[in-house]
Amino acid sequence: MKIMVVGGGGREHAIVKKIKENKSVTEIFALPGNGGIAQDATCVDIGAKDIDGIVNFALENKIDYAIVAPDDPLVLGAVDALEEKGIPCFGPRANAAIIEGSKVFSKNLMKKYNIPTAEYEVFTDMDSALKYLETAPIPTVIKADGLALGKGVIIAQTRDEAMDAVRSMMQDKVFGKSGDQIVIEEFLTGPEVSVLAFTDGKSIVPMVSSMDHKRAGDNDTGLNTGGMGTIAPNPYYTDPVAWVCMEQIFIPTVQAMNKEGRTFKGCLYFGLMLTEKGPKVIEYNCRFGDPETQVVLPLLESDLLTVMQAVTEERLGDIEVKFSSGAACCVIMASGGYPTSYKKGFEVTIPADIADSVYVAGTSLKDGVQVTSGGRVLGVTATADTLEEAIKAAYAKTEKCSFEGAFYRHDIGARALAARKEN
Numbered sequence: 001m002k003i004m005v006v007g008g009g010g011r012e013h014a015i016v017k018k019i020k021e022n023k024s025v026t027e028i029f030a031l032p033g034n035g036g037i038a039q040d041a042t043c044v045d046i047g048a049k050d051i052d053g054i055v056n057f058a059l060e061n062k063i064d065y066a067i068v069a070p071d072d073p074l075v076l077g078a079v080d081a082l083e084e085k086g087i088p089c090f091g092p093r094a095n096a097a098i099i100e101g102s103k104v105f106s107k108n109l110m111k112k113y114n115i116p117t118a119e120y121e122v123f124t125d126m127d128s129a130l131k132y133l134e135t136a137p138i139p140t141v142i143k144a145d146g147l148a149l150g151k152g153v154i155i156a157q158t159r160d161e162a163m164d165a166v167r168s169m170m171q172d173k174v175f176g177k178s179g180d181q182i183v184i185e186e187f188l189t190g191p192e193v194s195v196l197a198f199t200d201g202k203s204i205v206p207m208v209s210s211m212d213h214k215r216a217g218d219n220d221t222g223l224n225t226g227g228m229g230t231i232a233p234n235p236y237y238t239d240p241v242a243w244v245c246m247e248q249i250f251i252p253t254v255q256a257m258n259k260e261g262r263t264f265k266g267c268l269y270f271g272l273m274l275t276e277k278g279p280k281v282i283e284y285n286c287r288f289g290d291p292e293t294q295v296v297l298p299l300l301e302s303d304l305l306t307v308m309q310a311v312t313e314e315r316l317g318d319i320e321v322k323f324s325s326g327a328a329c330c331v332i333m334a335s336g337g338y339p340t341s342y343k344k345g346f347e348v349t350i351p352a353d354i355a356d357s358v359y360v361a362g363t364s365l366k367d368g369v370q371v372t373s374g375g376r377v378l379g380v381t382a383t384a385d386t387l388e389e390a391i392k393a394a395y396a397k398t399e400k401c402s403f404e405g406a407f408y409r410h411d412i413g414a415r416a417l418a419a420r421k422e423n
């Protein structure tokens with residue numbers, strides 16, 4: 001089988017490596033891929049947002065199965081366009097990807113179907129939003145409606161900060177059209193859990209839970225990033241919590257999307273906060289998380305392609321999806337200066353004996369050598385029987401990788417270990 005994976009980050013590298021394990025796979029193409037993915041797949045210089053380019057490539061190369069990983073092509077309708085040409089795909093159609101593509105849509109969906117989430121108001125007009133903020137409880141959370149590269153959420157600690165955020169989104173248009181509508185919502189507190197789930201619109205199968213580490217610095221200091229590391233499973237996500245999430249959030253979400261005529265097929269990502277009043281949805285994503293995928297897929301014991309095809313063919317309920325009972329840790333090595341400005345083009349060293357567990361997020365090839373080409377460069381991963389061992393092994397491997405200016409957090413998993421001791 002010829003497989004096409006759309007995307008070019010660490011998440012896509014983890015997907016490619018896992019897909020490669022299936023014996024019927026003869027060739028994998030990554031569009032556009034990156035310098036690390038090039039070790040495992042044929043990278044093709046077609047951008048993930050170039051829907052026509054993606055469809056034409058798939059037709060010309062007789063692709064048997066396509067996996068669309070990033071949010072942009074999903075929201076732009078890559079799956080619809082591929083399916084129209086008869087190419088089976090993993091990923092939701094555009095009318096379901098809106099669950100991530102529009103925060104207003106997802107908040108209204110949750111309200112309509114009684115799915116627990118933060119209280120909120122929607123604004124299409126700046127003056128009304130500013131007026132509302134004069135008396136709104138503080139801290140408060142301001143969210144741009146559309147996709148904003150993960151930067152469209154501002155936690156405002158003061159009224160002035162909240163008003164500045166509204167002005168920057170609605171007047172200065174820092175996120176373009178994504179800020180035409182905004183959501184202002186209740187500030188929640190509690191541990192965060194990421195749960196990715198396979199769903200074909202009939203069944204939903206949650207994967208092992210995980211924990212992201214979004215801030216750039218140790219002890220959750222510094223700026224927000226795309227994610228500096230992950231661990232799985234998340235110790236806060238106990239069996240009783242998982243049961244409540246299944247009953248109150250996962251199944252109701254799948255059913256709500258069906259009722260709206262927007263059946264979701266693919267990987268549905270639940271960003272959850274475990275509040276004192278129970279688990280609440282912070283955000284939905286219409287795709288595998290990055291870097292959550294880099295700890296979840298290494299723990300998947302079932303064959304990924306088989307599971308994905310079952311989703312496409314709506315027979316997920318007929319197969320078994322097994323995860324290891326062990327743990328995983330992924331440490332992100334980033335370019336000095338990330339998430340603000342950083343230099344590119346530094347040679348990256350990954351020793352051959354650990355290359356299998358290094359998911360490359362941002363490199364390109366220069367004369368056959370990998371050089372840095374993004375903010376997040378490597379996701380160094382280890383699995384083990386216990387979380388302690390996985391963390392130790394991930395850091396031991398991280399120390400063996402290098403490039404000029406590299407930095408990483410030293411406390412990935414520390415909070416999870418402390419939480420486990422409390423429980």
Ligand code: AMP
Pocket residue numbers: 118141150151152153155185186187188189192214271282283
């Ligand atoms: P993202 O949408 O992934 O850019 O990140 C949003 C982050 O903001 C989440 O991971 C939470 O930590 C935080 N957040 C979002 N909504 C709320 C909320 N209602 N209350 C508290 N924190 C929030």
Ligand code: GLY
Pocket residue numbers: 150212226227285288289290291292
């Ligand atoms: N790690 C969060 C995300 O993929 O959006």
